[in-house]
């Protein structure tokens with residue numbers, strides 16, 4: 261009985277020691293401003309939970325996401341543009357905005373926007389059911405201030421993820437308009 265109490269107390273103490281730093285950083289946004297989402301965002305850095313996902317992540321030289329202008333409905337069009345060494349890949353999906361993030365109409369991936377102190381950033385976590393996959397920071401800028409990157413690194417540590425990988429801001433982004441041959445799939449993040 262006494263031992264049980266002592267252990268519980270120890271646990272509570274260790275939680276309260278680390279909680280104040282992480283609690284805010286991993287908190288989902290409680291309000292989504294749809295107009296804030298509109299337009300294009302460049303991937304600045306990202307991290308994965310499993311090292312198995314690193315290989316795919318590392319083949320990308322750039323990534324841009326684009327939200328269509330907010331309409332009345334919660335369903336909007338969402339584009340992803342990935343730059344590889346010598347090619348671009350476009351993925352067009354319909355998404356449903358709900359709560360503090362969105363879901364894809366054609367995959368089980370859910371995206372949640374998390375707290376960030378950076379005014380022109382989106383910090384997003386990608387989850388498959390019951391499984392955290394990735395954490396990304398997108399911005400209107402191609403690179404962040406050191407303190408903003410440190411905050412993102414802290415967020416990844418709070419979620420026990422691998423070290424963030426920073427994208428090379430000098431790499432050319434894919435052109436926004438793909439002429440033809442749009443690839444439609446929702447599985448890859």
Ligand SMILES: *[C@@H]1O[C@H](CO)[C@@H](O)[C@H](O)[C@H]1NC(C)=O
Pocket residue numbers: 298329
């Ligand atoms: C989206 O909204 C911006 C201004 O907020 C406007 O300049 C742009 O033309 C709109 N795009 C579309 C496709 O409606």
Ligand SMILES: *[C@@H]1O[C@H](CO)[C@@H](O)[C@H](O)[C@H]1NC(C)=O
Pocket residue numbers: 345346
């Ligand atoms: C990019 O592709 C070219 C040919 O397609 C190849 O020669 C070069 O090594 C590649 N660079 C990288 C960094 O993979």
Ligand SMILES: *[C@@H]1O[C@H](CO)[C@@H](O)[C@H](O)[C@H]1NC(C)=O
Pocket residue numbers: 352353354444
């Ligand atoms: C998105 O929704 C529109 C309108 O419902 C539909 O025409 C289009 O095919 C959908 N796109 C995808 C990629 O599912």
Ligand SMILES: *[C@@H]1O[C@H](CO)[C@@H](O)[C@H](O)[C@H]1NC(C)=O
Pocket residue numbers: 366367368
């Ligand atoms: C989503 O999850 C369900 C249940 O696990 C599965 O049956 C379905 O195939 C998944 N859908 C996609 C698009 O992966």
Ligand SMILES: *[C@@H]1O[C@H](CO)[C@@H](O)[C@H](O)[C@H]1NC(C)=O
Pocket residue numbers: 281407408410411414
């Ligand atoms: C990141 O976490 C460290 C402690 O691990 C803290 O000293 C620092 O202030 C934090 N920085 C930001 C920007 O959250």
